[in-house]
Amino acid sequence: MKLSGFPEWLPAQRMVELSVLDTLREVFELSGFASIETRAVEPVSELLRKGETSKEIYLLRRLQEDPMAAAQDPKQLGLHFDLTVPFARYVLGNFSELPFPFRRYQIQKVWRGERPQDGRFREFTQADIDIVGDGQLAFHHEIEVALVMVEALSRLPIPRATLLVNNRKILQGVCEGVGVSDIEVALRNLDKLEKIGSSAVLEAMLAEGIEREGAEKLLDLAQISAADASFVPQVKALGIQNQTLDKGLEELAAVVDACNRVVPGSVRAQLSIARGLDYYTGTVYETVLEGHEDLGSICSGGRYDALASDGKRTFPGVGLSIGVSRLVSRLITQNLVTASRAVPSCVAIAVVDEASRAQSEEIARTLRSRNIPCEVVANAAKFGKQIRYAERRGIPYVWFPDSGEVKDIRSGNQVKADPSTWMPPKEDLEVQILSQN
């Protein structure tokens, strides 16, 4: 019944996921980001626009449609594989209605037909924030989005997360300065550094026609990493003169300094970060989780000078995307985070006998009117059985309508109580998300 690559959670696990999603939404909204959702589908011509036919996307066909005719239709629909392509289309389609610079967050499922055995999901949730300008977008937003994600990650029940940042202008400036003309080849190879090591990357670059001197400089650059602006003199020591490089160093130092001034230790400059995608033009971000480096980056993105363009207008942007499912799956499957109960109910109202069920329901309604989640026990069995009904669900309190008492079934403590005034402690009222960190 399970399908590999399509994760599903039990109710208590889903509570962990919901709590993560709620926290992200709260931070995004506090920072002024507006929610949008886009449809799950785009015409296949849009999805493959950047020529990325290597992406394993899912195409759609109506049951009654001819399979071959559908496959040849350029308007055939496919499921989106990220939230950036649909957001770009949304911005172009609605620009006259949006306030620029426009801050949006988007938390939705995406689908990729990749092999699930790599630990990758075929269906997963992403949480994206982007700030998009009309024609221009000030650099300070590259600091802003980093700080929003630092704040969001710091509130999650996860191990310490560090944003690793770089700037495409540095990579571009170094390439220009050392005479590497095909920057895309350089970036693509640098991106493999952590996976295959520097000597293999060197060989690959040489094989692709990059001169040895340039390739070695790029690898020297990629070794540089710092928790503060001390990377600047290290890069300068490589002896490359280039204005784009200088601009990149200035911007990267500004991002690292500003973030660490607000949240010390939250951001590192790591000059090996390349990001495969070709549309980044400024700051690029990845995020590692302490002790879970094997997960890869849990939050990535960057600055792009043209998120969207219709020929007349261009919309630059900067954004970051959290891979929520990958993160939550790790929290759940390694029991790093658990929920204090499997149901929202804080109280189970016992039922004396079926004839008096309405009395128990009345107590439940009173509690709910005061925002106390509760449920009435399903069967008027012996009270011992009704207490076990609560225990099985992790519900901490049982209310007895006959005696007008409420029992904390963990301590056994039982007291007289009035449903119109009784209030459980806050840590019992809401489901607690308990972290092992």
Add this chain to the structure above:
Amino acid sequence: MKLSGFPEWLPAQRMVELSVLDTLREVFELSGFASIETRAVEPVSELLRKGETSKEIYLLRRLQEDPMAAAQDPKQLGLHFDLTVPFARYVLGNFSELPFPFRRYQIQKVWRGERPQDGRFREFTQADIDIVGDGQLAFHHEIEVALVMVEALSRLPIPRATLLVNNRKILQGVCEGVGVSDIEVALRNLDKLEKIGSSAVLEAMLAEGIEREGAEKLLDLAQISAADASFVPQVKALGIQNQTLDKGLEELAAVVDACNRVVPGSVRAQLSIARGLDYYTGTVYETVLEGHEDLGSICSGGRYDALASDGKRTFPGVGLSIGVSRLVSRLITQNLVTASRAVPSCVAIAVVDEASRAQSEEIARTLRSRNIPCEVVANAAKFGKQIRYAERRGIPYVWFPDSGEVKDIRSGNQVKADPSTWMPPKEDLEVQILSQN
């Protein structure tokens, strides 16, 4: 760029939708329902299990997969067209981990390849609640789910909603009592009553082999409607003797009485309600919105004795499903409900000059730490321009870091304020959802 049948909302419209979803979730959780999500896809063999090949479902194929081979694969995946089929599969796959009776809510997108010109969506959000038992499920849950939905609908910014209820045992008992052997034919035709009228339904039933006497009795039954248990003597007056009928009358009277005792006028017995689906066995529900009867039922469901079964175990259930997109689309497109602003921010922090942007950001951080959503203005333009930045977004307050004052830009009122103590009125803090009702 727009695709017919795939609705998307602007940020302020999305706020209306989010507020509806938040309200539903709150009521469901207060009532003890646990959230689950299921994957968007099921094997096509599961989706077509009930032989409903007339459903226009979407099938999936990976880009690199051969179209004909995919079409012939019984394991081919399709997008779910409701949340009941996947929930039944989830219950069967996880029953040993679930606490029965299990209350779950599920708010997700579903997809149908129907013609969008009927005002139907191809992608839409449903919000479902179900209570499922292991082997048995007490009748009182049929009252419980109705009351949860009555509460949820009463909290939404919508016109008055009325639940119309019937009981399949009544329809079955009447059919048995008057000698109609093919109850499915009777139900299917009764379901068209509102659309085509009683004489056309009579003709259709006669054409399908139902005796005139039985058909006329069924139509007499379908005329009966009442806000209380007064329908019982009206049905009895039809003179049909049948135990299943009597049981159905008793249950329907219990639902109507119990709901109207708690929320007067919330529920009507309407004996024409048939619901097309063949798996209902007890109470069936539809919901009409006053003044928007053309929308059809916005919240429907019923009791089924076998939501799921694996041959050994059977899981009876009762549930209701709200068609959120259809409802929200009506609210938005007719301007019945609007949001007080297009962004979450309550305050825009002005920027004196770019050199002092950090000071404005510090004020923003202090406000956010006190749960006041805010954003720093993008450009250090003249204050008049910065006020218009806020105006365009509907942000009610502008904070001036130089004078340490905050201005209500609607009234022009400006006061000294400290970001660590200032608090806007509650109706400004959160986006208001304003109803025209």
